[in-house]
Amino acid sequence: MSRPILSVRDLTVRFDLRRRLFGPERVLTAVDGVSFDLGAGETLGIVGESGSGKSTLGRAILRLIPAEAGQIVWLGQDLRQLGERAMRPLRRDLQIVFQDPLAALDPRATVFQSVAEPLATHRPGLSRAQMRAEAGRWLARVGLDDSALDRYPHEFSGGQCQRIGVARAMILEPRLIVCDEAVSALDVSIQAQIVNLLAELQRETGVALLFISHNLSVVRHLSHRILVLYLGRVAEIGPGEALFADPCHPYTRALLAAVPPPDPVAARARPRAGLKGEPPSPLNPPSGCAFRTRCPLAIEVCATRRPPLEAVGNGSVHLAACHRWRDRSTQGA
Numbered sequence: 309m310s311r312p313i314l315s316v317r318d319l320t321v322r323f324d325l326r327r328r329l330f331g332p333e334r335v336l337t338a339v340d341g342v343s344f345d346l347g348a349g350e351t352l353g354i355v356g357e358s359g360s361g362k363s364t365l366g367r368a369i370l371r372l373i374p375a376e377a378g379q380i381v382w383l384g385q386d387l388r389q390l391g392e393r394a395m396r397p398l399r400r401d402l403q404i405v406f407q408d409p410l411a412a413l414d415p416r417a418t419v420f421q422s423v424a425e426p427l428a429t430h431r432p433g434l435s436r437a438q439m440r441a442e443a444g445r446w447l448a449r450v451g452l453d454d455s456a457l458d459r460y461p462h463e464f465s466g467g468q469c470q471r472i473g474v475a476r477a478m479i480l481e482p483r484l485i486v487c488d489e490a491v492s493a494l495d496v497s498i499q500a501q502i503v504n505l506l507a508e509l510q511r512e513t514g515v516a517l518l519f520i521s522h523n524l525s526v527v528r529h530l531s532h533r534i535l536v537l538y539l540g541r542v543a544e545i546g547p548g549e550a551l552f553a554d555p556c557h558p559y560t561r562a563l564l565a566a567v568p569p570p571d572p573v574a575a576r577a578r579p580r581a582g583l584k585g586e587p588p589s590p591l592n593p594p595s596g597c598a599f600r601t602r603c604p605l606a607i608e609v610c611a612t613r614r615p616p617l618e619a620v621g622n623g624s625v626h627l628a629a630c631h632r633w634r635d636r637s638t639q640g641a
Contacts, residue, residue, distance in 0.1 A: 315379070318377065320377040341542075351519055446475040489522070506519075557599075562583045
């Protein structure tokens, strides 16, 4: 990878959940020391179970929620050190596509008003006619006719609303888009269309994507590298094909084993796979390795020492946080 445009180092996000002024301290650690780099034109898939901290990580990187510790270095600037006034011009390069396509659009605003709103904020010198032309151009690029400009969100399907959301995110031609479960609310066929659209836009513009999803099949199709989160911690990160071909962390292996094969006959014949036990509470995570309470390979050291991210191959492109990643052959996929 060339010089990264985004470097995240030891990012930590915590939420204070105390209910009363003098009540007991209850702190939820949603993101726990996450680090990674992202290059221009690259897609990093972020996967994990519900509650693993995926969306919190994406929103903290965009400074939509505050982080407690760590660095978010964007083109050489640590975003956590910038005030809101200094952040404002940078936001045109940092965009997001939300999970619920209809809820992400103001029901009282026309499509033109929603799509052109970023232009009004970051390019105020444009006339209304120029903004309308630009909004129409991007609607056409995502597969919608410019007749949609004067209509309202409720007049469109979920897939069409998500195309509008993509147009709004792309209209400033940003350098990074966080796709926060951007296809999970859509039908399977529509998911494929939106994923292919994102891939096309990336090839044309060089935009980098943080693609958050629980659907490993979709992530594999779109992502150059994949980051696996468990209880807010990085379990494994590496090139997509390498991670699918030779997953090193038991959690990654369990996630992949739960993906149904495309052949329904084979799916019915295959034994049911899944993680044993319930995820521990993030309010009281296990000592040492957070995954140890559900891990078939756990040993004594797993309870006493948190595993560091270690290179599992040549170079440092494939990393895993597991004391026993070398013993992965003893665990069936």
